[in-house]
Amino acid sequence: xxxxxxxxxxxxxxxxxxxxxxxxxxxxxxxxxxxxxxxxxxxxxxxxxxxxxxxxxxxxxxxxxxxxxxxxxxxxxxxxxxxxxxxxxxxxxxxxxxxxxxxxxxxxxxxxxxxxxxxxxxxxxxxxxxxxxxxxxxxxxxxxxxxxxxxxxxxxxx
Amino acid sequence: xxxxxxxxxxxxxxxxxxxxxxxxxxxxxxxxxxxxxxxxxxxxxxxxxxxxxxxxxxxxxxxxxxxxxxxxxxxxxxxxxxxxxxxxxxxxxxxxxxxxxxxxxxxxxxxxxxxxxxxxxxxxxxxxxxxxxxxxxxxxxxxxxxxxxxxxxxxxxxxxxxxxxxxxxxxxxxxxxxxxxxxxxxxxxxxxxxxxxxxxxxxxxxxxxxxxxxxxxxxxxxxxxxxxxxxxxxxxxxxxxxxxxxxxxxxxxxxxxxxxxxxxxxxxxxxxxxxxxxxxxxxxxxxxxxxxxxxxxxxxxxxxxxxxxxxxxxxxxxxxxxxxxxxxxxxxxxxxxxxxxxxxxxxxxxxxxxxxxxxxxxxxxxxxxxxxxxxxxxxxxxxxxxxxxxxxxxxxxxxxxxxxxxxxxxxxxxxxxxxxxxxxxxxxxxxxxxxxxxxxxxxxxxxxxxxxxxxxxxxxxxxxxxxxxxxxxxxxxxxxxxxxxxxxxxxxxxxxxxxxxxxxxxxxxxxxxxxxxxxxxxxxxxxxxxxxxxxxxxxxxxxxxxxxxxxxxxxxxxxxxxxxxxxxxxxxxxxxxxxxxxxxxxxxxxxxxxxxxxxxxxxxxxxxxxxxxxxxxxxxxxxxxxxxxxxxxxxxxxxxxxxxxxxxxxxxxxxxxxxxxxxxxxxxxxxxxxxxxxxxxxxxxxxxxxxxxxxxxxxxxxxxxxxxxxxxxxxxxxxxxxxxxxxxxxxxxxxxxxxxxxxxxxxxxxxxxxxxxxxxxxxxxxxxx
Ligand code: FES
Ligand code: FES
Numbered sequence: 030x031x032x033x034x035x036x037x038x039x040x041x042x043x044x045x046x047x048x049x050x051x052x053x054x055x056x057x058x059x060x061x062x063x064x065x066x067x068x069x070x071x072x073x074x075x076x077x078x079x080x081x082x083x084x085x086x087x088x089x090x091x092x093x094x095x096x097x098x099x100x101x102x103x104x105x106x107x108x109x110x111x112x113x114x115x116x117x118x119x120x121x122x123x124x125x126x127x128x129x130x131x132x133x134x135x136x137x138x139x140x141x142x143x144x145x146x147x148x149x150x151x152x153x154x155x156x157x158x159x160x161x162x163x164x165x166x167x168x169x170x171x172x173x174x175x176x177x178x179x180x181x182x183x184x185x186x187x
Numbered sequence: 188x189x190x191x192x193x194x195x196x197x198x199x200x201x202x203x204x205x206x207x208x209x210x211x212x213x214x215x216x217x218x219x220x221x222x223x224x225x226x227x228x229x230x231x232x233x234x235x236x237x238x239x240x241x242x243x244x245x246x247x248x249x250x251x252x253x254x255x256x257x258x259x260x261x262x263x264x265x266x267x268x269x270x271x272x273x274x275x276x277x278x279x280x281x282x283x284x285x286x287x288x289x290x291x292x293x294x295x296x297x298x299x300x301x302x303x304x305x306x307x308x309x310x311x312x313x314x315x316x317x318x319x320x321x322x323x324x325x326x327x328x329x330x331x332x333x334x335x336x337x338x339x340x341x342x343x344x345x346x347x348x349x350x351x352x353x354x355x356x357x358x359x360x361x362x363x364x365x366x367x368x369x370x371x372x373x374x375x376x377x378x379x380x381x382x383x384x385x386x387x388x389x390x391x392x393x394x395x396x397x398x399x400x401x402x403x404x405x406x407x408x409x410x411x412x413x414x415x416x417x418x419x420x421x422x423x424x425x426x427x428x429x430x431x432x433x434x435x436x437x438x439x440x441x442x443x444x445x446x447x448x449x450x451x452x453x454x455x456x457x458x459x460x461x462x463x464x465x466x467x468x469x470x471x472x473x474x475x476x477x478x479x480x481x482x483x484x485x486x487x488x489x490x491x492x493x494x495x496x497x498x499x500x501x502x503x504x505x506x507x508x509x510x511x512x513x514x515x516x517x518x519x520x521x522x523x524x525x526x527x528x529x530x531x532x533x534x535x536x537x538x539x540x541x542x543x544x545x546x547x548x549x550x551x552x553x554x555x556x557x558x559x560x561x562x563x564x565x566x567x568x569x570x571x572x573x574x575x576x577x578x579x580x581x582x583x584x585x586x587x588x589x590x591x592x593x594x595x596x597x598x599x600x601x602x603x604x605x606x607x608x609x610x611x612x613x614x615x616x617x618x619x620x621x622x623x624x625x626x627x628x629x630x631x632x633x634x635x636x637x638x639x640x641x642x643x644x645x646x647x648x649x650x651x652x653x654x655x656x657x658x659x660x661x662x663x664x665x666x667x668x669x670x671x672x673x674x675x676x677x678x679x680x681x682x683x684x685x686x687x688x689x690x691x692x693x694x695x696x697x698x699x700x701x702x703x704x705x706x707x708x709x710x711x712x713x714x715x716x717x718x719x720x721x722x723x724x725x726x727x728x729x730x731x732x733x734x735x736x737x738x739x740x741x742x743x744x745x746x747x748x749x750x751x752x753x754x755x756x757x758x759x760x761x762x763x764x765x766x767x768x769x770x771x772x773x774x775x776x777x778x779x780x781x782x783x784x785x786x787x788x789x790x791x792x793x794x795x796x797x798x799x800x801x802x803x804x805x806x807x808x809x810x811x812x813x814x815x816x817x818x819x820x821x822x823x824x825x826x827x828x829x830x831x832x833x834x835x836x837x838x839x840x841x842x843x844x845x846x847x848x849x850x851x852x853x854x855x856x857x858x859x860x861x862x863x864x865x866x867x868x869x870x871x872x873x874x875x876x877x878x879x880x881x882x883x884x885x886x887x888x889x890x891x892x893x894x895x896x897x898x899x900x901x902x903x904x905x906x907x908x909x910x911x912x913x914x915x916x917x918x919x920x921x922x923x924x925x926x927x928x929x930x931x932x933x934x935x936x937x938x939x940x941x942x943x944x945x946x947x948x949x950x951x952x953x954x955x956x
Binding site: 064065066068069074077104105118122123128131132134137156159160162164165166167168 | 208221376853892
């Protein structure tokens with residue numbers, strides 16, 4: 030049975046009429062055209078499909094859209110403010126933390142949740158924050174250094 | 188702009204400029220194949236074999252065709268051209284006709300209005316089999332009485348490389364060591380699964396878009412299966428989410444399936460693999476079985492090497508012959524050894540076909556030779572470093588194929604720096620002296636790597652380019668190699684900017700498209716910087732000559748050398764005499780000077796002969812060594828890697844930051860290969876085709892990584908560059924295995940070395956005592 034489901038997506042209210050067990054990933058990609066959310070496994074194991082729901086990271090590929098009713102969802106497209114890149118995005122670029130880019134939207138969102146919580150994360154916290162996001166290209170090294178640098182930048186900017 | 192490595196007289200190359208595809212990647216606007224939609228598009232799903240070996244008894248698609256939304260089910264009977272995917276030996280059918288050789292082999296295609304319906308219907312296609320005995324491993328395959336699944340001996344390919352008289356030397360040698368080594372599969376695990384869209388055109392031509400490394404291979408495949416002229420097929424690469432060799436050969440299958448379905452249905456067709464399907468049907472790194480011997484004199488000079496190198500090819504040969512060749516040529520290790528005997532065989536089994544994977548046969552042979560070198564050091568009672576120093580390749584050394592190394596050999600420098608930066612001398616202690624439950628160990632492994640295809644694919648080792656300077660001075664470039672995340676489009680832009688004398692950010696490289704440049708071979712073998720880089724250098728150089736002439740004219744001088752700082756041109760003899768880049772371009776356009784050019788580059792000649800197994804195999808080699816520092820828990824047998832120092836002589840780092848990225852990514856793939864990546868196939872069935880069952884490294888597994896770059900320029904490379912993509916994947920796994928030995932005295936002859944493997948060795952040692 031299809032249902033009307035409402036949520037806030039990147040700050041704008043949206044409404045979809047879909048089966049509530051359809052995954053949020055499919056709804057975002059197919060019904061709403063948000064292809065910036067990537068499908069790497071659709072089994073909840075790679076983090077490519079990461080979105081932020083009410084401040085928490087979620088694998089949208091195993092999240093039934095019905096549960097999103099009334100919540101606020103952020104995808105990577107919601108990170109730029111008026112065309113200006115978020116500091117995390119800028120620093121990922123500078124540090125060379127991006128190769129094929131398929132994991133990047135998910136990882137940057139996971140980092141945002143971390144840095145929303147603390148601007149002085151320890152090494153373990155950093156690893157933990159992105160431990161649900163696989164990256165096969167970079168060896169994570171430059172991702173770690175980008176996170177550290179972004180934290181410092183955002184701390185001093187505050 | 189960030190640090191440069193060596194002192195640079197260049198304004199563009201050698202700088203860590205920001206990659207030119209990165210804004211779309213951090214904002215999520217980059218379009219990968221599954222992000223494309225075409226009007227009226229249909230979706231394909233593949234019907235796959237459910238037995239590892241069998242004759243197809245019956246095929247019935249009636250049920251599937253009745254499902255609402257299913258358009259058609261296509262089989263081998265519908266293929267208008269040849270029902271084979273053209274790799275090297277053409278043994279792989281596009282769709283199985285009368286028999287299947289592995290669990291997961293493609294039998295038919297279902298085309299439907301949604302991907303869900305297509306997948307559902309594919310499960311409803313009924314296929315029955317007469318099951319046949321299956322070959323599960325390569326030893327079984329090579330037995331005389333084995334079931335034959337390829338030719339009359341199951342052998343896809345064999346090579347013999349013989350130099351000097353190894354057998355004789357072994358008989359008289361002062362010291363001989365030998366070992367048997369096995370390595371398991373490795374899965375590419377690129378984050379974006381395979382996917383293609385085929386879009387038929389009104390004029391009967393067809394365009395393929397997709398995730399790929401080698402558009403020209405796909406071009407050949409589509410022509411072959413559709414039986415259409417070459418000018419009716421166009422292949423366009425979309426942003427590709429990782430490849431590592433896994434998108435070299437097998438995307439031809441996915442593309443040919445999509446093309447067939449589109450050609451017959453006359454609608455665009457998209458095929459995207461699920462992760463499980465990608466695991467089951469796409470290529471893998473070959474499992475290997477290697478027997479190896481070294482002979483040495485008392486002082487540690489290696490006098491002979493003997494290798495029997497066997498690869499499990501899986502059900503079809505795909506690129507096995509060339510993977511085998513690369514492994515074989517490098518199998519004796521990066522040492523100067525006068526007597527060598529290498530026997531290399533790749534045989535068929537009823538399992539998923541193996542093919543290209545970063546390292547291409549070398550991670551396997553390196554595991555054997557670099558483990559055995561350490562054993563030799565133990566036997567000679569000298570340090571593993573010293574033994575390598577005595578024997579390593581230098582200018583003047585000869586390889587196993589008798590090739591004399593005449594230039595650009597940085598192995599000695601690489602090892603020296605790796606030793607320094609890993610604090611080797613402080614950490615190294617022989618295993619007997621290590622105590623405690625948790626023990627530290629340090630190990631090293633070295634390798635050399637023939638850049639490009641070499642004699643293994645010498646007719647493919649050329650590349651084209653097209654460079655066009657626009658009226659406003661911005662530049663458009665087309666090349667035949669692909670951007671996979673490694674950053675080649677950035678490096679190409681840097682080369683073009685350097686040659687033309689324009690700012691780097693004026694240059695744009697177009698998505699690779701087979702209609703823009705001639706067949707430039709595959710994007711593999713760390714060849715793109717060298718091949719396409721030189722092709723672009725060539726084209727841009729032609730344009731630059733015209734520009735320089737105009738500069739002289741504008742400066743009112745008859746002759747003189749013109750230089751550029753990326754903004755202005757100036758006279759070398761009188762730098763104050765200068766003109767702005769864009770003004771010169773404008774003037775050229777005003778004077779109807781052509782600022783476009785094609786470029787071309789063909790690799791130097793190689794002389795290797797298959798008959799003798801001797802000759803120059805490659806025109807140049809990159810050299811690498813990795814030191815690993817590990818901690819081993821001798822109770823639980825868990826290994827934690829603390830540090831990896833990986834050094835690479837790559838000629839010239841055109842973009843140091845991208846080079847570091849290649850090194851860091853490669854060593855971590857190799858770390859997974861060493862410790863956790865363990866694909867299990869039992870009786871032909873894959874047991875763990877998912878990220879939950881097959882463990883690639885996560886952020887929690889990452890040690891400190893120190894990339895080290897050494898620059899021994901190659902005279903024919905662009906600004907001296909050789910190649911880097913593959914080498915970082917070759918040595919780290921073995922360095923880790925050697926470090927485990929150094930920590931515990933436990934020598935693994937298997938990769939991956941899981942805690943179970945180590946426990947086994949430990950038990951075994953106790954039994955001996
Ligand atoms: S696609 Fe959702 S976790 Fe992999
Ligand atoms: S950049 Fe390719 S998977 Fe992370």
